[in-house]
Amino acid sequence: MAEEMMNNKQIILKHYVEGYPKESDMEFKNSIIKLNVQQGSNVVVLKNIYLSCDPYMRNRMSKLEGSYIQSFTPGYPITGYGVSKVLKYGDSNFQEGDLVWGMNGWEEYSIVTTTQRMPGVTAYAGFYEVCSPKKGETVFVSAASGAVGQLVGQFAKMLGCYVVGSAGKKQKVDMLKTKFGFDEAFNYKEEQDLDAALKRYFPDGIDIYFENVGGKMLDAVLVNMKLHGRIAVCGMISQYNLDKTEGVHNLFCLIAKRIRMEGFLVFDYYHLYPKYLEMIIPQIKAGNIVYVEDIAEGFESAPSALVGLFSGLNVGKQVVMISCE
Amino acid sequence: MAEEMMNNKQIILKHYVEGYPKESDMEFKNSIIKLNVQQGSNVVVLKNIYLSCDPYMRNRMSKLEGSYIQSFTPGYPITGYGVSKVLKYGDSNFQEGDLVWGMNGWEEYSIVTTTQRMPGVTAYAGFYEVCSPKKGETVFVSAASGAVGQLVGQFAKMLGCYVVGSAGKKQKVDMLKTKFGFDEAFNYKEEQDLDAALKRYFPDGIDIYFENVGGKMLDAVLVNMKLHGRIAVCGMISQYNLDKTEGVHNLFCLIAKRIRMEGFLVFDYYHLYPKYLEMIIPQIKAGNIVYVEDIAEGFESAPSALVGLFSGLNVGKQVVMISCE
Numbered sequence: 001m002a003e004e005m006m007n008n009k010q011i012i013l014k015h016y017v018e019g020y021p022k023e024s025d026m027e028f029k030n031s032i033i034k035l036n037v038q039q040g041s042n043v044v045v046l047k048n049i050y051l052s053c054d055p056y057m058r059n060r061m062s063k064l065e066g067s068y069i070q071s072f073t074p075g076y077p078i079t080g081y082g083v084s085k086v087l088k089y090g091d092s093n094f095q096e097g098d099l100v101w102g103m104n105g106w107e108e109y110s111i112v113t114t115t116q117r118m119p120g121v122t123a124y125a126g127f128y129e130v131c132s133p134k135k136g137e138t139v140f141v142s143a144a145s146g147a148v149g150q151l152v153g154q155f156a157k158m159l160g161c162y163v164v165g166s167a168g169k170k171q172k173v174d175m176l177k178t179k180f181g182f183d184e185a186f187n188y189k190e191e192q193d194l195d196a197a198l199k200r201y202f203p204d205g206i207d208i209y210f211e212n213v214g215g216k217m218l219d220a221v222l223v224n225m226k227l228h229g230r231i232a233v234c235g236m237i238s239q240y241n242l243d244k245t246e247g248v249h250n251l252f253c254l255i256a257k258r259i260r261m262e263g264f265l266v267f268d269y270y271h272l273y274p275k276y277l278e279m280i281i282p283q284i285k286a287g288n289i290v291y292v293e294d295i296a297e298g299f300e301s302a303p304s305a306l307v308g309l310f311s312g313l314n315v316g317k318q319v320v321m322i323s324c325e
Numbered sequence: 326m327a328e329e330m331m332n333n334k335q336i337i338l339k340h341y342v343e344g345y346p347k348e349s350d351m352e353f354k355n356s357i358i359k360l361n362v363q364q365g366s367n368v369v370v371l372k373n374i375y376l377s378c379d380p381y382m383r384n385r386m387s388k389l390e391g392s393y394i395q396s397f398t399p400g401y402p403i404t405g406y407g408v409s410k411v412l413k414y415g416d417s418n419f420q421e422g423d424l425v426w427g428m429n430g431w432e433e434y435s436i437v438t439t440t441q442r443m444p445g446v447t448a449y450a451g452f453y454e455v456c457s458p459k460k461g462e463t464v465f466v467s468a469a470s471g472a473v474g475q476l477v478g479q480f481a482k483m484l485g486c487y488v489v490g491s492a493g494k495k496q497k498v499d500m501l502k503t504k505f506g507f508d509e510a511f512n513y514k515e516e517q518d519l520d521a522a523l524k525r526y527f528p529d530g531i532d533i534y535f536e537n538v539g540g541k542m543l544d545a546v547l548v549n550m551k552l553h554g555r556i557a558v559c560g561m562i563s564q565y566n567l568d569k570t571e572g573v574h575n576l577f578c579l580i581a582k583r584i585r586m587e588g589f590l591v592f593d594y595y596h597l598y599p600k601y602l603e604m605i606i607p608q609i610k611a612g613n614i615v616y617v618e619d620i621a622e623g624f625e626s627a628p629s630a631l632v633g634l635f636s637g638l639n640v641g642k643q644v645v646m647i648s649c650e
Contacts, residue, residue, distance in 0.1 A: 233579045
């Protein structure tokens with residue numbers, strides 16, 4: 001069988017990253033990929049269409065030991081979630097032209113043997129499974145215009161909760177109220193005193209905090225939680241680029257207010273994916289759930305899109321469209 | 326009816342306390358108490374026999390706002406749990422000489438209208454209800470020789486867990502192994518590196534942490550927790566006397582390891598008291614559960630006994646015997 005070869009541009013992590021990631025921590029590389037696939041194998045060749053930029057990827061840029069996830073390997077392509085089109089397939093479950101998604105390399109073409117799942121489920125599992133929400137409760141979401149936050153806020157509104165979100169840019173704050181239907185929203189960068197800001201929006205306290213940022217915001221939230229409140233810890237993006245994380249000082253509130261604070265990862269909730277789709281698809285079709293994506297165009301824009309995530313440049317879920325097909 | 330009067334020595338909080346409490350923050354006062362009780366009322370006159378010294382009392386010495394518990398009132402007696410004997414009763418549920426316990430003033434005689442519940446249940450509810458323990462799991466208890474810790478360790482052993490405790494004095498550490506049957510114990514004051522100490526005793530990590538101390542120990546525990554570990558937050562005694570609490574830096578572990586960290590107070594579990602007694606009494610009689618009390622003698626010793634708690638002078642549950650009757 002003649003070997004079919006293709007040029008395959010890749011984005012390589014040059015070295016482990018300290019502090020905020022920079023575009024220069026990555027480099028482009030031209031490689032060659034063989035497209036031959038043995039029929040009956042479970043190998044599929046994909047043309048990648050969208051790359052997803054997500055905060056957890058920052059952790060993978062550091063040298064991690066015993067973490068829940070592996071570090072990227074310097075000298076090799078970054079990997080992440082993405083949407084792809086099937087080019088060649090050894091597995092008869094696939095056909096040419098099928099759209100699939102999963103964890104792939106940041107490259108034009110990928111050869112994979114399995115497929116995996118994507119975000120959305122994070123918001124679904126985190127809110128419904130970890131927060132134990134009830135109608136009428138008060139909900140605070142930080143990084144609320146992000147990929148997960150925007151969905152959590154809408155789920156909470158659908159359930160009849162009072163929902164407030166924080167973000168770091170006027171455009172995002174406006175969007176929370178006008179686009180996603182949050183009851184209130186504020187720009188945390190404009191607040192001298194986060195405690196006072198939370199007291200303004202939650203005079204009687206917070207039942208549920210969906211935590212995406214960590215640090216000072218968490219400290220301010222702790223003193224504003226209600227008795228028997230719940231904190232779902234989804235992310236701590238404000239801490240990922242610090243050499244030494246900020247200390248959290250108000251954990252005694254966990255006792256005084258009998259708060260449950262629980263970390264979670266979407267990996268543990270993949271079994272809910274069919275249930276999630278069953279719920280979300282009709283809601284999206286009916287226009288009850290909306291989403292905002294920030295689409296960077298072209299493979300070359302991927303490093304800057306990823307780096308921008310950590311200074312909040314993205315408005316909504318950051319993706320990179322690397323192919324129109 | 327002739328009024329019956331008695332001298333009633335009391336221990337008064339002089340002022341709100343900052344930093345470590347001192348004996349001089351309290352003072353003795355001679356007052357007079359009227360012993361008359363109207364038959365058919367729900368009033369009971371008690372002669373106090375034991376006073377209980379507990380870490381949560383430190384919080385009540387500060388000026389608290391919106392806390393789970395009220396501050397003591399400067400100029401009035403300190404209050405706390407205690408065991409008392411009924412002297413006079415308006416309520417026919419009581420007889421002279423009955424031993425009762427509940428929340429009373431630190432004074433020789435108290436006039437009360439209700440009775441409440443005592444510690445022990447804290448260990449019971451915290452371990453069985455909050456920790457979700459399973460046979461064979463690894464359990465770490467800080468302040469392990471204290472009133473709550475010594476029981477938690479024994480409950481965990483009864484269930485077939487591997488149990489390690491920490492304490493701050495050789496005598497206490499020895500007692501954990503020889504008296505309470507902990508598998509291992511260590512003196513946290515002799516460890517340069519708490520992380521290394523925990524790795525020595527938990528090479529495969531900790532399933533359950535029963536948190537009594539907070540601060541640096543919590544930070545070291547977080548990095549040594551296993552996936553899906555549970556932290557029951559019962560107290561943070563290392564932080565109670567600090568003007569500014571230590572920051573906790575490793576909360577990202579909650580996400581990476583999907584840890585549930587839950588604060589609790591015994592108030593929420595009083596309904597379990599009958600179930601607790603049903604379990605604990607036969608175990609104590611059979612010698613399966615033991616306890617160590619540190620009994621200070623005489624009303625005059627109460628302030629020093631309370632103050633000593635915060636530098637770990639007590640060995641076991643600290644009580645003050647103020648009467649032999």
